[in-house]
Each structure stands twice: as structure tokens, then as C-alpha cells.
Amino acid sequence: xxxxxxxxxxxxxxTGQSMTLLCxxxxxxxxxxxxxxxxxxxxxxIHYSVGEGTTAKGEVPDGYxxxxxxxxxxxxxxxxAAPSQTSVYFCASSLLAGGLATQYFGPGTRLLxx
Amino acid sequence: ELKxxxxxxxxxxxxxxxxxxxxxxxxxxxxxxxxxxxxxxxxxxLFVLLSNGAVKQEGRLMASLDTKARLSTxxxxxxxxxxxxxxFCAVDSLEEGAQKLxxxxxxxxxxxx
Numbered sequence: 001x002x003x004x005x006x007x008x009x010x011x012x013x014x015t016g017q018s019m020t021l022l023c024x025x026x027x028x029x030x031x032x033x034x035x036x037x038x039x040x041x042x043x044x045x046i047h048y049s050v051g052e053g054t055t056a057k058g059e060v061p062d063g064y065x066x067x068x069x070x071x072x073x074x075x076x077x078x079x080x081a082a083p084s085q086t087s088v089y090f091c092a093s094s095l096l097a098g099g100l101a102t103q104y105f106g107p108g109t110r111l112l113x114x
Numbered sequence: 115e116l117k118x119x120x121x122x123x124x125x126x127x128x129x130x131x132x133x134x135x136x137x138x139x140x141x142x143x144x145x146x147x148x149x150x151x152x153x154x155x156x157x158x159x160l161f162v163l164l165s166n167g168a169v170k171q172e173g174r175l176m177a178s179l180d181t182k183a184r185l186s187t188x189x190x191x192x193x194x195x196x197x198x199x200x201x202f203c204a205v206d207s208l209e210e211g212a213q214k215l216x217x218x219x220x221x222x223x224x225x226x227x
Contacts, residue, residue: 031212031213040123040219040220041219042118042202042217042218042219042220043157043202043204043215043217044217045214045215045216048212048214050212056212058214059216090156090157092157094213096213101206101213102147102159102162103147103159103213103215104159105149105156105157105158106156107155107156108155108156
């Protein structure tokens with residue numbers, strides 16, 4: 001049981017390049033999330049999904065797109081990377097049951113945009 | 115809009131001492147989570163607090179929730195070096211159909227021998 005995994009672990013992009021971050025979970029969780037973590041700002045929600053085929057915007061969605069074609073995968077895309085998107089990206093998943101839903105986090109992807 | 119504030123943001127303490135981290139939030143919620151993050155690592159769930167007056171303890175850490183005051187505390191008893199980490203609280207915004215957490219800024223805790 002791997003939990004939540006993220007690919008890649010680290011990436012350097014030039015401004016204007018595109019890339020896709022992959023998140024996979026093997027816990028059969030319905031909910032999946034993408035966050036970014038910047039120094040001194042905690043984690044901020046980019047996009048989330050409440051089930052296969054559904055996505056919704058979080059707190060800071062601009063410049064990002066997501067897709068949830070399979071229940072176990074949640075992809076985060078950057079169409080045209082900007083230096084302001086340099087950050088650590090975390091994926092999380094959770095299963096809401098009886099009002100309790102702890103989010104389980106992946107190991108993170110460090111992205112540097114030059 | 116839900117806002118979550120932690121204090122202090124940085125805390126340096128000696129082993130064996132006690133201290134408390136505070137987490138204030140701005141709108142009604144009865145679901146609060148505490149996470150730990152070691153440098154360069156992911157977040158690990160510590161506590162889930164689901165009702166007013168809830169108290170959870172694990173080893174030297176104890177978390178409590180006062181929903182009327184919109185305040186949670188994480189108390190550290192007789193600190194040891196292994197507890198050095200960044201601690202985050204997160205509050206569920208209780209939006210319909212989703213669990214959306216709003217995180218505090220984090221408290222970086224350093225415990226010195």
C-alpha cells in the first residue's frame with residue numbers, strides 16, 4: 001500500500017514551458033487535492049476533486065488546470081510556467097466518512113521556474 | 115472567508131520545557147486538524163478534533179479545541195529534540211459536498227538540548 005505518490009519529485013522549467021504533475025493514490029479515496037506551499041504561507045489549495053470526472057477551483061487556481069479521468073489519479077497542469085509558480089506542490093487524498101476526513105499527503109514535488 | 119492564524123510562527127525552546135502553540139480561526143467550524151512537517155518532508159497527520167471541548171493526546175503532545183472561542187491549542191510537555199518540526203493547524207471550511215481545509219501559516223518549532 002503506497003498511499004499517495006507524486007511524480008516527479010523535482011523539476012526545473014523555463015518560463016513559458018508546460019508540464020504535468022501526476023498524483024496517484026491506492027486507498028480508493030474519493031477526494032483529491034492539489035496544494036502549493038510557499039515559505040511563511042502554509043498550504044494553499046489550488047484545485048480539488050470530489051470524484052472521478054469532477055474538478056473544482058480552490059483558493060489559488062489561476063495558471064493551473066487539473067483532470068481526474070481515473071479515480072486514483074489527479075493531474076495538475078501548468079500550461080505556461082511563470083517564476084511565481086516556483087513552489088513545492090503537494091497532493092492529498094481523503095475519504096469522507098461520518099464527518100471525519102483526514103487528508104493524506106504525498107511526498108511533494110519541488111518546482112523551480114527560471 | 116475563513117482565515118486561520120497560528121502563533122507563534124517561530125518557537126525555540128529548551129528540552130524539558132513546556133509550551134503551547136495557538137491556532138485561531140475566523141468563522142464557525144467544528145473540525146480542526148493538526149499536522150507535523152519535518153524539513154523537506156510531507157505532512158503527517160497528528161490529531162483530528164471534531165467537537166467543542168475535544169482533547170486528544172499522543173505522547174508529549176496534547177491538542178484541544180474550543181469552538182466557541184474559535185481556538186485550538188497544541189501543548190508540548192517536557193519537550194524533546196525529536197519534536198523539532200513545523201506544526202500546522204487546518205480548519206475545515208464545511209463547504210457543501212467537499213472537505214476544504216484552510217491552513218495556518220505553520221509554527222516552526224526548534225528544541226535545543
